[in-house]
Amino acid sequence: xxxxxxxxxxxxxxxxxxxxxxxxxxxxDHANYFVARMHPTGEFWGIPIPQYDNIAxxxxxxxSHICAPGFFFLMGAGMVLFAHSRRSLGWSENKIFxxxxxxxxxxxxxxxxxxxxxxxxxxxxxxxxxxxxETVWIHxxxxxALGATMIIxxxxxxxxxxxxxxxxxxIVVGSQFIVPEAGRAGYLYSPVLRILxxxxxxxxxxxxxxxxxWLGIVVFGLFFGxxxxxxKNSAYKGSFLLGGIFLAGFFILRxxxxxxxxxxxxxxxxxxxxxxxxxxxSLTFSLLTLGLxxxxxxxxxxxxxxxxxxxxxxxxFGRSALFFYVLHLYLFAIAGFxxxxxxxxxxxxxxxxxxxxxxxxxxxxxxxxxxxxxKPIDSIWRFF
Numbered sequence: 001x002x003x004x005x006x007x008x009x010x011x012x013x014x015x016x017x018x019x020x021x022x023x024x025x026x027x028x029d030h031a032n033y034f035v036a037r038m039h040p041t042g043e044f045w046g047i048p049i050p051q052y053d054n055i056a057x058x059x060x061x062x063x064s065h066i067c068a069p070g071f072f073f074l075m076g077a078g079m080v081l082f083a084h085s086r087r088s089l090g091w092s093e094n095k096i097f098x099x100x101x102x103x104x105x106x107x108x109x110x111x112x113x114x115x116x117x118x119x120x121x122x123x124x125x126x127x128x129x130x131x132x133x134e135t136v137w138i139h140x141x142x143x144x145a146l147g148a149t150m151i152i153x154x155x156x157x158x159x160x161x162x163x164x165x166x167x168x169x170x171i172v173v174g175s176q177f178i179v180p181e182a183g184r185a186g187y188l189y190s191p192v193l194r195i196l197x198x199x200x201x202x203x204x205x206x207x208x209x210x211x212x213x214w215l216g217i218v219v220f221g222l223f224f225g226x227x228x229x230x231x232k233n234s235a236y237k238g239s240f241l242l243g244g245i246f247l248a249g250f251f252i253l254r255x256x257x258x259x260x261x262x263x264x265x266x267x268x269x270x271x272x273x274x275x276x277x278x279x280x281x282s283l284t285f286s287l288l289t290l291g292l293x294x295x296x297x298x299x300x301x302x303x304x305x306x307x308x309x310x311x312x313x314x315x316x317f318g319r320s321a322l323f324f325y326v327l328h329l330y331l332f333a334i335a336g337f338x339x340x341x342x343x344x345x346x347x348x349x350x351x352x353x354x355x356x357x358x359x360x361x362x363x364x365x366x367x368x369x370x371x372x373x374x375k376p377i378d379s380i381w382r383f384f
Contacts, residue, residue: 013307014300020318022070029064031354034336037123037344043278046130046185049263058271069289076221084229100154107147121333130185130200137204145209149218164223171216199279213280236301243294250287320365
């Protein structure tokens with residue numbers, strides 16, 4: 001049996017590719033914030049959904065919707081696959097649990113001590129989520145929510161797939177019933193309720209990603225990870241069918257314009273139909289984005305020659321996702337300084353800068369990936 005320091009677990013290329021695609025699409029949204037300074041005010045419950053003047057502005061925001069659900073879904077799947085590979089190396093359940101708990105704590109730490117400072121370098125205007133408050137000192141964002149749901153998800157690793165899919169369905173559908181009415185958007189909910197399920201602002205405390213709604217997507221990822229670990233080919237083929245069912249559910253609920261929407265379509269046309277609520281994720285938001293994630297996994301699973309190219313940017317970015325995430329915020333913040341005096345750039349120039357930063361990140365992530373692969377399987381560098 002190979003030693004832990006020598007063994008390198010096999011990679012699941014479709015999952016790496018999806019993660020890399022998500023990183024690239026996410027970078028568009030953040031370039032829009034830092035460089036173009038045209039970022040919408042956010043798709044929150046209780047306040048009007050953002051409006052767009054043209055399809056280009058809408059699509060610039062819309063393509064990034066897959067990112068947050070993709071992060072939580074892939075993290076759940078990755079936790080199961082991580083545990084499966086480490087058991088084959090003789091790791092105990094306690095050691096696996098401690099590792100995942102430690103990683104969750106690190107993600108929360110990075111939120112408050114590294115990511116939040118990057119947002120301060122952005123435009124002077126601030127998002128106005130439900131609630132009230134002037135200066136934000138404590139921001140509970142995506143890394144903190146990923147860390148918190150990883151800690152909770154680590155307690156569910158031993159559940160059977162049937163219980164995981166049931167629990168995920170209960171959380172994702174049930175969370176739709178606990179979203180407050182729009183008339184309570186200005187209410188100052190306690191920070192605890194904000195963190196658990198009501199995004200918004202209370203004084204200096206702000207939450208974008210509450211734990212409960214996003215935990216449902218993590219649990220669905222745990223289910224999918226179990227499926228892959230038992231029968232990889234079946235999971236890849238089934239992702240097309242399951243993704244299609246999710247997309248069909250989205251179109252049905254969106255057409256009915258009732259339960260699961262939070263913000264129903266406010267008029268005819270493409271933009272109105274696909275302009276959906278993200279904070280917290282409406283059922284239509286989750287169905288659409290997870291459906292697309294599953295379809296992409298299916299597509300990547302039949303693109304063997306494309307994925308086996310070692311220099312593939314999707315794989316380079318997907319295997320260094322946390323490194324990419326932190327670094328790209330500061331690179332776009334620096335780029336944005338050069339356009340701050342004129343209030344940002346147009347979309348065309350923003351996309352050019354986005355592409356330029358991705359080229360820089362490609363080489364940095366490739367070097368970091370090579371560095372990380374040389375480290376032992378239990379190295380601290382694998383936390384990142």
